[in-house]
Amino acid sequence: MAEGLGPSGDVTTERLVRPGSDDVERAAEAALRPRRFDEFVGQVVVRDQLSLVLQAALGRGKAPDHVLLSGPPGLGKTTLAMIIAAELGTPMRVTSGPAIQHAGDLAAVLSSLEEGEVLFLDEIHRLARPAAELLYVAMEDFRVDVVVGKGAGASAIPLALPPFTVVGATTRAGLLPAPLRDRFGFTGHLDFYSVAELERVLVRSAGLLHVELFPDAGYEIASRSRGTPRIANRLLRRVRDWAQVRGDGRLDLVAANAALTVYEVDALGLDRLDRSVLTALCVRFAGGPVGLTTLAVAVGEEPETVETVAEPFLVREGLVGRTPRGRVAMPAAWEHLGLTPPVTGPTLFG
Numbered sequence: 363m364a365e366g367l368g369p370s371g372d373v374t375t376e377r378l379v380r381p382g383s384d385d386v387e388r389a390a391e392a393a394l395r396p397r398r399f400d401e402f403v404g405q406v407v408v409r410d411q412l413s414l415v416l417q418a419a420l421g422r423g424k425a426p427d428h429v430l431l432s433g434p435p436g437l438g439k440t441t442l443a444m445i446i447a448a449e450l451g452t453p454m455r456v457t458s459g460p461a462i463q464h465a466g467d468l469a470a471v472l473s474s475l476e477e478g479e480v481l482f483l484d485e486i487h488r489l490a491r492p493a494a495e496l497l498y499v500a501m502e503d504f505r506v507d508v509v510v511g512k513g514a515g516a517s518a519i520p521l522a523l524p525p526f527t528v529v530g531a532t533t534r535a536g537l538l539p540a541p542l543r544d545r546f547g548f549t550g551h552l553d554f555y556s557v558a559e560l561e562r563v564l565v566r567s568a569g570l571l572h573v574e575l576f577p578d579a580g581y582e583i584a585s586r587s588r589g590t591p592r593i594a595n596r597l598l599r600r601v602r603d604w605a606q607v608r609g610d611g612r613l614d615l616v617a618a619n620a621a622l623t624v625y626e627v628d629a630l631g632l633d634r635l636d637r638s639v640l641t642a643l644c645v646r647f648a649g650g651p652v653g654l655t656t657l658a659v660a661v662g663e664e665p666e667t668v669e670t671v672a673e674p675f676l677v678r679e680g681l682v683g684r685t686p687r688g689r690v691a692m693p694a695a696w697e698h699l700g701l702t703p704p705v706t707g708p709t710l711f712g
């Protein structure tokens with residue numbers, strides 16, 4: 363997941379509410395990760411459909427269809443992939459689109475899979491085209507063509523693979539080549555969590571961290587977590603820090619509000635990147651419409667970061683609209699920033 367410094371270069375604040383994770387985060391997350399379907403909060407429809415797919419496959423004694431999980435970062439795609447492997451009682455091999463430089467790298471991974479193994483392919487939309495082509499042949503025919511020799515004398519020797527299951531994860535399902543997308547027998551889209559669901563995530567995490575979380579503090583953290591369990595867990599750890607260092611050790615509303623203020627998480631859970639996107643849209647571009655790339659340059663971020671990290675939540679909250687001519691600020695954006703919209707400003711339709 364793309365993660366970087368914001369325009370301010372402030373690592374601490376940027377990381378706190380950014381849904382991506384780095385190595386240190388991953389270690390902290392591992393301890394809180396649900397291991398079974400019944401520990402996995404929310405996403406009821408996807409969870410039910412998926413558990414049906416798995417039960418049926420287990421009943422038949424066959425590897426299940428390939429599974430594609432899409433949705434914004436931090437909503438549980440990796441967690442679900444791990445649960446799938448655990449339910450099937452098989453090991454899980456992990457790689458990602460950007461980690462595979464050449465089709466040969468993927469051929470090596472595929473040819474070393476054991477029967478029934480789960481291959482988790484994160485950021486699958488970032489696979490280079492030759493690797494994607496090799497993958498969909500392997501997914502359909504359980505075969506890779508190993509190319510021997512070079513130039514005119516090169517020939518492809520088919521190598522049979524044992525049945526396996528690919529679990530692909532993507533924040534941008536639309537970027538997957540159609541033939542690859544079609545090889546997935548099950549596609550599940552993960553959506554943002556409700557505040558009540560995030561409260562349940564937090565109660566479970568507080569239990570695992572052996573801290574007592576007061577209900578009003580849980581509600582406050584949940585409502586500022588951008589609908590994302592990863593952010594909820596991260597904010598919980600920061601509130602715990604505040605309570606330990608500056609408070610009386612209790613994770614109550616006072617500690618929650620104080621910690622969230624220190625880390626500049628606003629009432630809606632927006633972080634500095636979100637606020638710079640909104641401010642640029644409202645002030646610099648007078649409400650838009652403005653193209654994604656121009657907007658990203660204005661806030662000093664990669665277009666992909668703005669599109670996959672900030673935008674989905676801003677759109678969901680009704681702060682930003684997407685139109686064929688670009689992004690526009692919605693009335694709620696001005697309201698949230700405490701600004702007055704221009705009287706003859708652009709509308710959704712430009």
Ligand SMILES: Nc1ncnc2c1ncn2[C@@H]1O[C@H](COP(=O)(O)OP(=O)(O)OP(=O)(O)O)[C@@H](O)[C@H]1O
Nearest residue numbers: 363391394395403435436437438439440441591592
């Ligand atoms: N449904 C859930 N119930 C409880 N905790 C969850 C749930 N979903 C995610 N989490 C928590 O959030 C963390 C992040 O989830 P996960 O790594 O699965 O997200 P992801 O969608 O794969 O993100 P990315 O796209 O950045 O890889 C997990 O470590 C887990 O603790």
